[in-house]
Amino acid sequence: MRIGPASDPRWNTLLLALGAMSLQQTFAALGRNFPYVIAPAILDDLRLDAAWVGVYVAIAAFGSLLFQLGCGSFIVRYGALRTSQAALAMVAIGLAAAAGGPLVLFALSALIGGGGAAVSTPASSHLLGRYSPPRYLPLIFSIKQTAVPAGLLLAGVLAPQLTEWLGWRGAVLATAAACLGFAVALQPMRREFDSDRVPSRSFRFSDFHRTLAAVTATRELRHLSFACAAFNGLQTVFIAYFVTYLTTLGYGLAAAGLLFSAATLIAVPGRILWGWLGSVRSTPRQLLGWLALGMAASSTLLGLSGGDWPIAITAIAAVGLSLTALSWHGVLLAEAARLAPEGMRGSATGGVLSFGQVGALALPLVYGAVLGLTGSYGMGFVLCGLPAVAVGVTLLRRGKPPAPSV
Template sequence: MAVQIPRLLLVILGAMFLQQTCAALGRNLPSIIAPAIITDLGLDPALAGVYVGLAAAASLFFQMGCGGFILRWGALRMSQLALVMLAIGLAAAAVGPLFFFALSAIIGGGGAAVSTPASSHLLGRYSPPKQAPLVFSIKQTAVPAGLLLSGLVGPWLTAWLGWRATLEIAALFCLVFAVALQPLRATFDNDRMPGRAFKLSDLWLSGQVVAGSPALRNLAFACFAFNGLQTVFIGFFVIYLVHMGHGLATAGAVFSLAMVVAVPARIFWGWLGSGHVAPRVLMGALSLGMAASTGLLGLSGTGWPLALFATVAIGISLTAMSWHGVLLSEAARLAPKGMSGAATGGVLSSGQLGALVLPLTYALVLSLTGQHGWGFAACGLPALVVGLALLRRPALPD
């Protein structure tokens, strides 16, 4: 029997898919075209890790504090705000000096951070509980779609127009879609609480929701490892391939190939987690896959053919780039009533902590050893711990 999908769910799923595509493009494009920026400005490649770390620090703050603002102004309005912030961040990076790159990381990282809790709040309202992992996974395929755009179009535009114009075009794209969402606001922000007074404690609302639930705390620990490793892969894989002697366009194509694989993988894991396999078991298996794939990169070297790098990248994409729908739907399911945005924001805040700590760990390993592969292997260790813990005992309710 065919599943009847509510019309409003289809509308908001499509809108949030495009919103998340813009968010992924806006946050990650500077990292994808970083080799061109580094060469043009004569920068140390390790500064890419500082950029990613600053973005993660900003994301941590914004995701911790966005729950109260979602309740007051509505998740769709916050989605628009997120897109405007991403546009400002990209425009700041196009200016060029290091101060503006720092500004870009903070503003753009904050915008990307708000986008996911806002979209999760909306989908949590309209998704049937049993289909939630699949619905969230479909929405989250927008992230590899945005990364695919970054990996294919970013290097091409950079070669044609330069890296500054590439960032400016992406900024305009985010701004236009923020305006395009406006007609949907009356329908989808009808649960907002405009009379809700702002309190300083609202900045920590998401953290309080997660801290009060052992199951959400366990999800937060998993998100730390998953999101941190994902951030390392996005931030450094293209740089690593260029370091190994491959051109930027070739490295971007390999990265994009991996992102293509993540699209069906996210949908498949979401379907598998929708009543076929317990989300705890599924996330445990994905954790071990992440650790194994990054461990293989730790063994890589100049003798590796490009096809082998591509194979490992696909392995990372199948795992570290494909867990989102399962984890986010669990966070929404376990959240107190009306608190889906706050719960997912709190869980993702832990992920942003991972996105802060692991890229800086990678940069430290690279600075000490000069080995990119060792950096990937070191950043895969938290995923190994999470995988063993999830498969050893029922840390999450099935």
């Protein structure tokens, strides 16, 4: 599908922006998830209990929430591309801190690295929102968001090999250098992509409230915020517990891991498919509503499945969650950018994503509580899908949505 003539300079600039921001998010995802992939080597070397991984994840989620709420003014003042460079530098600093070893440095690593990786999305959304035709925002943003699973796959492939060659500290430092190197490589593009920056804009602690107010003051952005919380929460539950759940059903670890990897791969074309549909075949609101119901149904199917069920049923549930709970990002972020007040695309997407971080903290806690009370992994999947049902019903209600602010 052609969005514009290849000779159109605006089209060429959009392609350059899309490529730069996609690679930026790939490196950010690689850096953020690298420690998780090599966690067994780190835990063994430092003689730590595996429970510390959960603490690291929680600190990273808190850092993501904090930086996404506060990044709007920095994007406006310094520009989206400079903020992207800073985000990659933060990821690199976080990785370098982890290589130091002591637990306090790991906490700093999670806070800075998690925050940096989280800022990469609002910054790229702000930039692409400037150059994308409004009609094709869902497609452009969905293509850009495929960089996240690409980063996950790179971490899965590179991390074990680098750790074998260099040791876990050397592998972490090499990845930090790669993130920093790409941040420097972005510099020649800054003159064009940061031409809209406002140097007089200053950061104020009231920006946190301003960002929240921007995404809760209007009905449409408020709906997107709660949708992001439900979607991101269920996505985190699926990623965190799917493999373990399958092993309790009698699957071997290798088989469970293979099924999870296959599901993750399906999310890449899934994101592009929904982006295309949200651009030319359906409104983003309706599409997100159906995706919400689809992920709730898939989560329920997974939760009700048992060890004596055919593997095909479990695979269908996993694919369903991949195509929904792992594939909504581009459509939702594009709609948030479209509805954002003028000059606040980065703030609006950061605010909406901050609700997603709340969901990523809350729903795994709900799942853990249900598991502790009932001993049932399946019941947790069923209950964690219920918020998505409420979101789907809300988004599919008839009624003309308000016009965007841009």
